[in-house]
Amino acid sequence: MTTYLVKRLIQGMVVLVLVSTVCFAMFRFTGDPVLMLAGKYATQEEREQVRIAYGLDRPVYVQYATFLKGVMHGNFGKSYVSQIDALDMILERFPATFELAFTALFISFILGVGLGVVVSINPNGFFSRTIMAGSLFGISIPTFLIGILLVMFFSVYLDLLPSFGRGDTVQIGFWRTGLLTVSGLKHILLPALTLSGYQLAVLIRLTRAGMRETLSEEYIKTAWAKGLSPAKVILKHALRNVMIPVVTIAGLSFGELIAFSIVTETIFQWPGMGNLLLTSIFETDQPIIVTYIMLAACIILTINILVDLLYALLNPRIRYE
Amino acid sequence: MKHRTLKTLAVLAAIVLPTSAMAKADLVIATDAPPKSMNPHAYSSDANLSYMSNFFDGLLQRKAPEGKLSPALAVKWQRVDALTWKFELRKGVKYSNGNDFNAADVKFTFERMKNPKYSKLLNIANSIASIETPDDYTVIFKTKKPVPWFAETMHQNFIVDKESSVNRDDGDYNTHPIGTGAYKLVEWVKGSYIRMEANENYWEGAPKYKTVEIRPITEESTRFAALAGKQVDIVNGVPVTLFDRVKSMKHIEVISQAARRAIYMGIGNKPNTPFADIRVRKAIAHAINEKEIIEKIMRGQATMANQIPDVPTVGYDPSIKRYDYDPVLARNLLAEAGYSDGFEITVAGPNDRYINDEKICEAVAKYLAKIGLKVKLDVKPKSIFFDELTGKKHSFYLIGWFDGSFDFGRSAEKLLHTPDKDKGMGTYNGAEYSNPDIDARIIASSSIIDRGEREKALQKINRMSVEDVAWIPLHYQQDIFAVVKGKGIKFTPRSDRWIVVKEIK
Numbered sequence: 001m002t003t004y005l006v007k008r009l010i011q012g013m014v015v016l017v018l019v020s021t022v023c024f025a026m027f028r029f030t031g032d033p034v035l036m037l038a039g040k041y042a043t044q045e046e047r048e049q050v051r052i053a054y055g056l057d058r059p060v061y062v063q064y065a066t067f068l069k070g071v072m073h074g075n076f077g078k079s080y081v082s083q084i085d086a087l088d089m090i091l092e093r094f095p096a097t098f099e100l101a102f103t104a105l106f107i108s109f110i111l112g113v114g115l116g117v118v119v120s121i122n123p124n125g126f127f128s129r130t131i132m133a134g135s136l137f138g139i140s141i142p143t144f145l146i147g148i149l150l151v152m153f154f155s156v157y158l159d160l161l162p163s164f165g166r167g168d169t170v171q172i173g174f175w176r177t178g179l180l181t182v183s184g185l186k187h188i189l190l191p192a193l194t195l196s197g198y199q200l201a202v203l204i205r206l207t208r209a210g211m212r213e214t215l216s217e218e219y220i221k222t223a224w225a226k227g228l229s230p231a232k233v234i235l236k237h238a239l240r241n242v243m244i245p246v247v248t249i250a251g252l253s254f255g256e257l258i259a260f261s262i263v264t265e266t267i268f269q270w271p272g273m274g275n276l277l278l279t280s281i282f283e284t285d286q287p288i289i290v291t292y293i294m295l296a297a298c299i300i301l302t303i304n305i306l307v308d309l310l311y312a313l314l315n316p317r318i319r320y321e
Numbered sequence: 322m323k324h325r326t327l328k329t330l331a332v333l334a335a336i337v338l339p340t341s342a343m344a345k346a347d348l349v350i351a352t353d354a355p356p357k358s359m360n361p362h363a364y365s366s367d368a369n370l371s372y373m374s375n376f377f378d379g380l381l382q383r384k385a386p387e388g389k390l391s392p393a394l395a396v397k398w399q400r401v402d403a404l405t406w407k408f409e410l411r412k413g414v415k416y417s418n419g420n421d422f423n424a425a426d427v428k429f430t431f432e433r434m435k436n437p438k439y440s441k442l443l444n445i446a447n448s449i450a451s452i453e454t455p456d457d458y459t460v461i462f463k464t465k466k467p468v469p470w471f472a473e474t475m476h477q478n479f480i481v482d483k484e485s486s487v488n489r490d491d492g493d494y495n496t497h498p499i500g501t502g503a504y505k506l507v508e509w510v511k512g513s514y515i516r517m518e519a520n521e522n523y524w525e526g527a528p529k530y531k532t533v534e535i536r537p538i539t540e541e542s543t544r545f546a547a548l549a550g551k552q553v554d555i556v557n558g559v560p561v562t563l564f565d566r567v568k569s570m571k572h573i574e575v576i577s578q579a580a581r582r583a584i585y586m587g588i589g590n591k592p593n594t595p596f597a598d599i600r601v602r603k604a605i606a607h608a609i610n611e612k613e614i615i616e617k618i619m620r621g622q623a624t625m626a627n628q629i630p631d632v633p634t635v636g637y638d639p640s641i642k643r644y645d646y647d648p649v650l651a652r653n654l655l656a657e658a659g660y661s662d663g664f665e666i667t668v669a670g671p672n673d674r675y676i677n678d679e680k681i682c683e684a685v686a687k688y689l690a691k692i693g694l695k696v697k698l699d700v701k702p703k704s705i706f707f708d709e710l711t712g713k714k715h716s717f718y719l720i721g722w723f724d725g726s727f728d729f730g731r732s733a734e735k736l737l738h739t740p741d742k743d744k745g746m747g748t749y750n751g752a753e754y755s756n757p758d759i760d761a762r763i764i765a766s767s768s769i770i771d772r773g774e775r776e777k778a779l780q781k782i783n784r785m786s787v788e789d790v791a792w793i794p795l796h797y798q799q800d801i802f803a804v805v806k807g808k809g810i811k812f813t814p815r816s817d818r819w820i821v822v823k824e825i826k
Contacts, residue, residue, distance in 0.1 A: 029705075038441055043748060046745075084492045151542070165514065269538050
């Protein structure tokens with residue numbers, strides 16, 4: 001087990017270094033930050049001054065080496081635009097994104113598993129067919145469209161829920177949360193629903209498939225024959241066995257929800273990391289972009305390792321050598 | 322056990338909730354661009370300067386709507402000779418931290434502005450040779466070369482407090498503004514909102530709205546939804562595509578006014594290219610159907626431009642006419658120049674900078690194809706396009722321009738003068754248009770002190786540039802604002818798009 005973990009960690013480091021290399025190589029094609037920084041009235045000479053002040057006059061590999069050296073000391077550099085530490089800036093936004101992703105996961109998990117179970121019990125009913133058709137819709141429709149439709153319906157026509165922002169927040173230690181205020185909860189509903197859309201659909205289909213297979217097993221038939229209540233048979237005996245793949249998928253995609261909530265955050269002007277990333281791309285603020293991508297890679301790698309370990313715990317037959 | 326946890330949570334929520342329920346701001350404004358920094362010199366973009374104008378004052382200011390230069394931290398100013406500018410400062414002004422404002426702050430500010438680490442307004446700061454402060458309320462600037470628009474930029478060079486700025490941490494300096502402005506920053510949650518509070522002791526009198534929130538909403542449809550859902554009071558950048566729908570909303574007043582930004586096609590006259598022949602340049606100008614572009618692409622929300630400077634700019638000449646749409650004449654001109662079979666031409670431009678920029682480029686390409694040219698289209702994100710433009714990679718491109726100084730002289734230096742790195746001229750003259758006569762006139766105009774004479778000289782340059790087809794003006798963009806009705810908000814948009822909250826009554 002330990003050997004396996006160490007191996008995975010080393011693999012992870014290699015991936016991170018590769019990711020950073022690709023990022024740096026890519027920046028040669030994303031435009032010159034000096035143009036944006038120096039402003040439109042700057043002369044060629046003034047641009048050069050700015051270029052030197054930001055160390056952009058040095059060759060790319062030197063810049064990359066400096067960056068790597070900084071990273072070893074936990075220093076990801078400063079944002080070109082605001083001159084604030086890049087990692088701090090992203091971490092400041094982390095709570096907002098985490099809460100959004102968490103709420104989205106919560107919604108999709110409860111609704112997905114719940115609806116999946118209901119659908120599997122009576123697969124040919126009208127309700128089940130509607131749900132399944134809906135889930136197909138959820139998988140194929142792009143996130144931004146779901147978001148805009150939700151905004152149009154709930155904010156513009158019904159005037160029920162706010163269409164943008166995070167609402168009132170409360171500071172608890174280093175964490176700034178919107179989940180403890182009424183306005184914060186109202187604000188999170190639409191973006192969380194939008195973000196959960198795809199995953200919700202996947203979880204419904206996954207739970208349904210698993211349940212239908214399990215429900216036809218001999219031991220379930222035995223359970224029915226013993227005269228157990230439907231709740232016990234379905235929830236305790238059947239659902240429990242279906243949960244392993246469901247939890248795996250939900251866990252794996254949590255990392256993605258955090259790292260790639262960019263579209264949703266933009267539509268709802270959610271003050272999270274994704275929003276920051278997009279703004280930074282427009283501003284060619286390269287330190288923020290690199291740090292973000294590396295952080296995203298880090299989160300996804302960590303969650304992957306954790307899920308693999310959890311897997312082993314949930315199912316003792318799986319062994320990592 | 323479970324009950325206890327629930328109870329604790331409930332008690333915790335009860336304690337936390339009431340304190341967090343912040344009062345809604347008196348005025349909520351949605352804008353289309355977020356602030357990048359709270360350092361007033363970090364950017365020369367109008368989006369950022371607009372935010373800063375609420376926390377800081379310049380020596381001078383411009384008031385809505387026509388943007389006339391008027392006193393702010395300076396009460397009087399004059400151009401003593403070609404190189405010398407004298408400002409008399411206002412007495413009794415205080416910063417938001419209680420410090421007094423005086424001439425030492427002005428000197429400190431402009432010296433700090435020369436440092437690329439703190440400032441991107443290098444252009445004006447570097448033009449200063451020396452700053453003298455004979456007493457606490459007089460400042461004398463000497464410039465290295467004549468800068469006729471020196472005072473014209475003083476509304477956007479915001480003055481910072483010397484005492485508290487010298488030893489401040491950069492991060493703090495870039496996030497917590499200390500200025501003499503009409504508002505003080507309460508909280509800036511990046512990407513979300515800026516909350517500010519009125520400065521009751523403001524030298525011009527306390528502003529009407531005590532607490533104000535500015536919310537940058539970059540996504541067009543979200544901005545529209547916020548407006549439709551009555552979550553904001555004032556919105557700038559109403560998308561052209563949604564204009565009719567916004568106009569039909571009963572609770573909203575729409576204000577559409579000509580913006581200062583002119584959209585034009587840059588074109589050069591490099592020797593040994595078809596463009597060297599003025600008949601070819603004229604043919605291209607005649608081929609573009611600007612009326613159709615305004616009607617179909619801009620949906621009427623643009624004004625035809627005959628020249629680059631707009632009406633309030635020194636150098637605007639009402640007598641200038643544009644080359645009319647006339648494809649037959651265009652073909653004849655091409656044939657005369659010996660290009661009856663056309664030649665290859667690339668239409669370049671950004672696709673995320675100006676309103677409908679990509680569509681306008683497509684239309685121009687279509688018009689040029691109609692007169693027999695072999696057209697290629699090359700539109701790309703602004704961060705790459707402008708890089709290529711200053712690298713002189715394009716010979717025919719779409720670009721927009723407006724000059725914060727209200728003086729055509731500076732624009733001409735950047736856009737029209739032959740590119741010259743040493744003199745710092747022609748930075749945005751991407752197609753490398755060159756006319757020695759115009760160059761000489763641009764240089765000569767900068768030493769003219771008399772405003773009337775200066776205007777004449779600049780008008781002449783302007784006329785020559787259009788006659789020689791140094792560029793092809795298309796249109797001035799229109800700015801569209803929306804204001805919620807029934808709240809008694811009196812909002813007059815400014816032509817520079819700044820939202821100066823103290824001006825909202």
